[in-house]
Amino acid sequence: MYKIAAIGDKDSIYGFASVGMDIYPVDDGSNAARQLRNLAEGGYAVIYITEALYAQLGQEVDRYRELPLPAIIPIPGAVGNTGVGIAQVKKSVVQAVGSDIIFDDK
Amino acid sequence: MAKKQVNPTRMELTRLKRKLVTATRGHKLLKDKRDELMRQFLELVRQNRTLREKVEAGLSASAKNFALARASMPAPMLDTALLAPGQKIELEAGERNVMSVRVPQFTYQTRSADENNMYSYGLSFTTADLDDAVKSLADVLPDLLQLAEIEKGCQLMAAEIEKTRRRVNALEHVMIPEMQENIKYITMKLDENERSTQIRLMKVKDMMLEKTYHYSERHLHPDIKEEQQV
Numbered sequence: 172m173y174k175i176a177a178i179g180d181k182d183s184i185y186g187f188a189s190v191g192m193d194i195y196p197v198d199d200g201s202n203a204a205r206q207l208r209n210l211a212e213g214g215y216a217v218i219y220i221t222e223a224l225y226a227q228l229g230q231e232v233d234r235y236r237e238l239p240l241p242a243i244i245p246i247p248g249a250v251g252n253t254g255v256g257i258a259q260v261k262k263s264v265v266q267a268v269g270s271d272i273i274f275d276d277k
Numbered sequence: 278m279a280k281k282q283v284n285p286t287r288m289e290l291t292r293l294k295r296k297l298v299t300a301t302r303g304h305k306l307l308k309d310k311r312d313e314l315m316r317q318f319l320e321l322v323r324q325n326r327t328l329r330e331k332v333e334a335g336l337s338a339s340a341k342n343f344a345l346a347r348a349s350m351p352a353p354m355l356d357t358a359l360l361a362p363g364q365k366i367e368l369e370a371g372e373r374n375v376m377s378v379r380v381p382q383f384t385y386q387t388r389s390a391d392e393n394n395m396y397s398y399g400l401s402f403t404t405a406d407l408d409d410a411v412k413s414l415a416d417v418l419p420d421l422l423q424l425a426e427i428e429k430g431c432q433l434m435a436a437e438i439e440k441t442r443r444r445v446n447a448l449e450h451v452m453i454p455e456m457q458e459n460i461k462y463i464t465m466k467l468d469e470n471e472r473s474t475q476i477r478l479m480k481v482k483d484m485m486l487e488k489t490y491h492y493s494e495r496h497l498h499p500d501i502k503e504e505q506q507v
Contacts, residue, residue, distance in 0.1 A: 173368040175422075185356075186343045189396075189411045190418050191364035191387060216370045216383065217425040237436045239379055240370060242429035246421075247333050249340050256333060260325050260431065267318050267435035269442075273326065 173240075176210050178203055179221030183248035187219070200227030207231060207243070216240050221248035222255035283459050285466035293463065297456045304448040311441045314376050318434045325427045332424050335417035342410035349404045358398035358407065364415075368422075373430075378437045380430040383422055 177187040181196040188194045195210070197203045203224045208231070210218055218241050225232065225245040232243050245256040257274070264273050283289055347355060364387055371382040396411060487493065 173370050175366055175368055182347075183340065185359060186339065186410060186414050188359050188362045189364065190415050191362055191366035216368050216381070217422065219421070219425075236432050239372070239381055239429075239433065242381065242425045244421075244425045244428055247336050247340070249344070252333050252337060256329055257326070260322060260329060260428065263431045263435040264322055267315065267438040273319070273322055 172214075173216035174214055175217045175219070176215045177219040177246075178206055178210070179219075179224055179246075179248050183221045183250075184219075192219070197224070200224065204228055204231045211235060211241050211243075216242065218243045219246045220244070221246060222253045223248055223250065225259075226253070226255050283463060285463045285470075287467065290460065290463045290467070293456055293460050297453065297460065300448055300452050300456060304445065304453065307441055307445045307448065310376055311438060311445055314378070314434060314438050314441065317375055318431065318438060321427060321434065322431050325424070325431050328420060328424050328427060332417060332420050335413070335420065339410060339413040339417060342406065342413050346404060346407040346410045349406045354402060355407065358403050366418075375430070375434065376437075378434050380433055381426060383426045385422055 175192045176195060177184040177192050178195045178197055180198055184194045184196065193215075195206050197206050203220070207218065207220070207228065220228070220232075220243060222245045225243075235241060235243050245259055247253070247256070261271055261274050265271050283293075367386045369384045369386070371384065373380045373382045396408060398407075400408075
C-alpha cells in the first residue's frame, strides 16, 4: 500500500490535505531535496512537487527518473503556471526521439 | 584492415560467422523493439500533454478557489478546518509490461466512497468558498493520479528507447561491420595460405620429377630432341 505526498510552499499545497494526501510544506530547495529523499524511501509512490521547487531540485529529481517508483510530478503552485511541467514532458520526447517533434508547433 | 587482431584460423572463422548471425538477428529484434516502443511512446506522450494541460488548468482554478476561501475566513479557522482530513487515499501500484518496460499502474481507493463525505469540517464555521475549493480539487484528483501514471510511464519509456537506440546503433555501425571485416580478412588469409600451399606442392612435385627423370639434362641431349618436340 503506497501513499501520496505533496511538497511545496504552504499556500500552494495545504488544500491537498483535504483530498487525503500527505503534505510537507517546505520553502527552500535544500530542505525540499532532503524531504524528497526521505519520502522517496518512505513508501510514497507519487510525489507532487510545486514547479518552483522542482526547478530548484534539478539533479535530485533526475535520479528518480529511471526508477519505476516514485513518480515525481511537477504541479503549478499558487504563483501560477511556470511551464516547468510541460518542459518535463518535452525532455522525455527529446530523450527518446532525439528532437522535439510533439511540441514544436507551440 | 581489421581493427582488432584476429587469428586467421578456421575455428575463429566459424566462431565469428556464428556471432555475426546472432548479431544480425539481435539487431533486427532490437530495431523492431525500438520502433514499437517509439509508436507507443508517441501515443502516450500525446495523452500526457493533453492531460497535463487539463490538470494544470484544473489546479489553477482550484488554487484560485483556495485563495478565495483563505480571503473569506480567518486563517486559524481555515487551518483548523483542514487539520484533520476526513479523506485518505490508499494507492495500489501495479505494473504493466510494455515491450519489457515496466510501467507503473496506479489504482486508488478513498477511505470514504461517498463523494459528498469529503469535507473534514463542520459546515457551520466555514464559508461556502472552502467547500467549492475542496470540491474543485477533489474533481481534479482522478486526472492528477492518471497524470502521475502516464508521466512516469513516459519517462521510463523514454529512457528505454534511448538505451535501445544506442544498442541498435552500436550493432549496426560498429559490431556488425567489424565482424564482417574480420570474416573477410580471415577468409582471404585462409585462401592465400591455401594457394601458397598449392604452389609449394607443385614446386616440390617438379623438383621430385626433376630428380627422377632429369628433364633439364635431356633437354640438352640431342637424341631426345624429337621426343621432346612431340
